[in-house]
Amino acid sequence: DGGITQSPKYLFRKEGQNVTLSCEQNLNHDAMYWYRQDPGQGLRLIYYSQIVNDFQKGDIAEGYSVSREKKESFPLTVTSAQKNPTAFYLCASSWGGGTGELFFGEGSRLTVL
Amino acid sequence: AQTVTQSQPEMSVQEAETVTLSCTYDTSESNYYLFWYKQPPSRQMILVIRQEAYKQQNATENRFSVNFQKAAKSFSLKISDSQLGDTAMYFCAFMKPLMYSGGGADGLTFGKGTHLIIQP
Numbered sequence: 001d002g003g004i005t006q007s008p009k010y011l012f013r014k015e016g017q018n019v020t021l022s023c024e025q026n027l028n029h030d031a032m033y034w035y036r037q038d039p040g041q042g043l044r045l046i047y048y049s050q051i052v053n054d055f056q057k058g059d060i061a062e063g064y065s066v067s068r069e070k071k072e073s074f075p076l077t078v079t080s081a082q083k084n085p086t087a088f089y090l091c092a093s094s095w096g097g098g099t100g101e102l103f104f105g106e107g108s109r110l111t112v113l
Numbered sequence: 114a115q116t117v118t119q120s121q122p123e124m125s126v127q128e129a130e131t132v133t134l135s136c137t138y139d140t141s142e143s144n145y146y147l148f149w150y151k152q153p154p155s156r157q158m159i160l161v162i163r164q165e166a167y168k169q170q171n172a173t174e175n176r177f178s179v180n181f182q183k184a185a186k187s188f189s190l191k192i193s194d195s196q197l198g199d200t201a202m203y204f205c206a207f208m209k210p211l212m213y214s215g216g217g218a219d220g221l222t223f224g225k226g227t228h229l230i231i232q233p
Binding site for chain 2: 041043
């Protein structure tokens with residue numbers, strides 16, 4: 001089945017630790033995105049990538065980093081510089097060109113202890 | 114920058130009723146796309162309906178339809194014959210086509226959502 005797989009679903013982290021959230025897609029989509037969801041805030045764009053080896057900051061990129069070494073993969077690292085990392089993180093992908101819908105993964109819930 | 118506003122944080126209707134969710138947006142672009150996404154308790158985001166700004170005809174998908182008023186920058190979602198499975202968060206979203214992005218942030222800009230509850 002084609003789709004987007006995020007892992008892990010739930011992750012606990014101690015303050016000061018970096019964590020990496022995985023996002024893999026087998027839809028052959030060119031573009032991939034990371035969003036953060038907080039209660040009452042909707043979804044906010046962290047990073048996006050339109051092609052391999054290229055990515056751009058979104059609206060709330062501070063404290064996060066990404067890589068796009070393969071078309072299928074777009075991992076997100078939440079660094080210790082992120083002041084309030086506890087949130088629900090959603091990965092999405094779409095055909096290139098910015099004209100189509102986004103397909104979403106099931107999300108990863110990060111809790112900082 | 115684009116903004117999307119959903120003025121109804123929560124709505125509750127009886128099963129089989131019709132409900133309309135409001136969305137307004139602000140942009141200086143003339144060409145763009147608008148979406149309604151549904152997020153049920155499972156938290157999986159599901160596309161409900163999509164509208165291209167250059168099309169005057171309102172999009173329809175089975176029980177779901179939109180009222181797109183470009184001049185007013187309004188994009189409401191109507192759900193007819195509501196069902197218990199329609200209970201979810203509904204997000205309105207705006208997308209500027211990449212070729213017009215001018216290097217700015219891309220992807221979807223979301224509203225804060227409306228929590229729709231369908232009562233039996």
